Amino acid sequence: MDSSELRTKFLSFFEKNGHKIVPSSSLLPADSSVLFTTAGMQQFKPYYLGETSPYGNNVASCQKCVRTSDIEEVGDERHLTFFEMLGNFSFGGYFKEEAIKLAHEFVVKELKLEIDYVTIFSPEKVVDDDWRKGVPEDKESFEIWKKLGIPEEKIRKEGVDNFWGPTGDEGPCGPTTEIYVNGIEIWNIVFNEFFCDKTKKLEKLNQAGVDTGMGLERLAMVTQKVPTVFETDLFEPLIKKIGELSGKKYSDNQKDFRVIADHVKTLSFLIAEGVEPYKKASGSVLTRLIKKSIETGWIIGLNEEDINSLVPLIKDIYKDIYFEDKEADRIVEVAKPEEDKMLMRIVTGASDTTTAMSEQNYDPYNWYSTSGVPYRIIEEEWYKKHRNLKEFKQKFEEGRKKHQELSRTASAGMFKGGLADNSEQTTKLHTAAHLMLAGLRKVLGDGVFQKGSNITAERLRFDFSHKEKMSSGQIKDVENFVNGIIEKDLPVFVEEMPLEKAKEINAMGVFESKYGENVKVYFIGKDDENVSKEICGGPHVERTGILGKFHIQKEESSSAGVRRIKAVLE
Numbered sequence: 365m366d367s368s369e370l371r372t373k374f375l376s377f378f379e380k381n382g383h384k385i386v387p388s389s390s391l392l393p394a395d396s397s398v399l400f401t402t403a404g405m406q407q408f409k410p411y412y413l414g415e416t417s418p419y420g421n422n423v424a425s426c427q428k429c430v431r432t433s434d435i436e437e438v439g440d441e442r443h444l445t446f447f448e449m450l451g452n453f454s455f456g457g458y459f460k461e462e463a464i465k466l467a468h469e470f471v472v473k474e475l476k477l478e479i480d481y482v483t484i485f486s487p488e489k490v491v492d493d494d495w496r497k498g499v500p501e502d503k504e505s506f507e508i509w510k511k512l513g514i515p516e517e518k519i520r521k522e523g524v525d526n527f528w529g530p531t532g533d534e535g536p537c538g539p540t541t542e543i544y545v546n547g548i549e550i551w552n553i554v555f556n557e558f559f560c561d562k563t564k565k566l567e568k569l570n571q572a573g574v575d576t577g578m579g580l581e582r583l584a585m586v587t588q589k590v591p592t593v594f595e596t597d598l599f600e601p602l603i604k605k606i607g608e609l610s611g612k613k614y615s616d617n618q619k620d621f622r623v624i625a626d627h628v629k630t631l632s633f634l635i636a637e638g639v640e641p642y643k644k645a646s647g648s649v650l651t652r653l654i655k656k657s658i659e660t661g662w663i664i665g666l667n668e669e670d671i672n673s674l675v676p677l678i679k680d681i682y683k684d685i686y687f688e689d690k691e692a693d694r695i696v697e698v699a700k701p702e703e704d705k706m707l708m709r710i711v712t713g714a715s716d717t718t719t720a721m722s723e724q725n726y727d728p729y730n731w732y733s734t735s736g737v738p739y740r741i742i743e744e745e746w747y748k749k750h751r752n753l754k755e756f757k758q759k760f761e762e763g764r765k766k767h768q769e770l771s772r773t774a775s776a777g778m779f780k781g782g783l784a785d786n787s788e789q790t791t792k793l794h795t796a797a798h799l800m801l802a803g804l805r806k807v808l809g810d811g812v813f814q815k816g817s818n819i820t821a822e823r824l825r826f827d828f829s830h831k832e833k834m835s836s837g838q839i840k841d842v843e844n845f846v847n848g849i850i851e852k853d854l855p856v857f858v859e860e861m862p863l864e865k866a867k868e869i870n871a872m873g874v875f876e877s878k879y880g881e882n883v884k885v886y887f888i889g890k891d892d893e894n895v896s897k898e899i900c901g902g903p904h905v906e907r908t909g910i911l912g913k914f915h916i917q918k919e920e921s922s923s924a925g926v927r928r929i930k931a932v933l934e
Contacts, residue, residue: 378424386425400430404451405575411455412536412573421457439619441592446630448580456571463574481518485539489523495564502539528554551578563837609670627657635695641702645850658706668703672696713737717745729763733785789821791903802896803845824931846914853909854889873899
């Protein structure tokens, strides 16, 4: 079955079984705690919490989704940024037994697939300090699968991988049971029994619900009996066209072909939804996809016209479902200016890299971290000149280690600025540090002050005054504050003023530092939207919207009365 048949077959099956078919919602959700729609249940979230559904208690949909958390993994056999999620949902209409029976019937009888095994949730597989440890084992699902003929040895007990949600900061969540075919998880059935708040406290919902998700791309891979999603009819026309345009073989350039196909598809859907480069956090993601598409295309010999020629093929793959003819033209129109800038940057960067290589003591890592030239371009230019990537990787790693040693020296307080370089990503993270400090003071109080920082192109490390370990809820509140300001796309601007005036307006600063009589104060947001003002030497971005998604990876003790945060931009 091709993907269109699978989509129709799924929706028809659930319509026959008493479900209202609901169209896909926008990729830009009403839920402000998430950047994009990442699951089918998001548009139905209120109905799990007691709000009356206008569609009835049982619904099904095929939902457009974008997930950026695994964006760097795209190119392997299974990660995608855009995908479609088939799902059936019940808001108090039915629960575990009917949900499992319906899924079993569709997989075994409708698709005639053989189930390898299924999984259920068990707290035995959860570490002691995890917030899901107190959830009881899903013995009911175990017994239902047994009655359907699944042998006990094929009903596996798993931990947190079999507990789903909440989507966003808080919301409905619960244990799951998953179906595996050909060793691949194709269907995740979530039993929403709990409400999880921002502190990860669980309370029983008044009305239990069902939320299921089955990726159309994975299902197509299984039914079409191909090794990866990129060989299905949802990608095969794109892969074939990339090969024709580049003159390269897919088998020799799998990762690059896959990245281009995935990213051009995703950026097409985002632009069709009205997203524009750089505008808000969603626009920052779009810009990143455009840049990566052009960069990867350049590596295998594609120009921007080649990249744009894939858009009509995407429209054809999803004909009569998502795109109209006029949208394909608009997608190219919106993407082209950013593509032009990226291509010019690549061409200039490649030329500058070639020149830099001729200099004595050329350090490829230092060049990468300071020039703003993408790694793949530097690597490609080295290969063109030396035909030896082993030597390049060795020199690059030597430079990285030297850089890390410098960072360690910096974190010990050897220099106050804390910036490893002035690259684009370091500049973004430096600006994010300003927002994070404002967020920390909002969440933890005015007793928070910066005590040091070390910022590289990879991550932000920030020390601040605070006596206690932050709770998971406080960490999430700071993340939400920063991402909220990013989403508002506020301006960042600088004013030079006497130090005393900076103190009068309560500009933040590391006042044990020796400032001159005049200082630069960087403001984020104007007038009533002003969220940060700090004495700083720069560099900073011009608007918060280009920063991307802010994420705190770790919060720990640095020294007595000082905490340390490690954070990234995704």
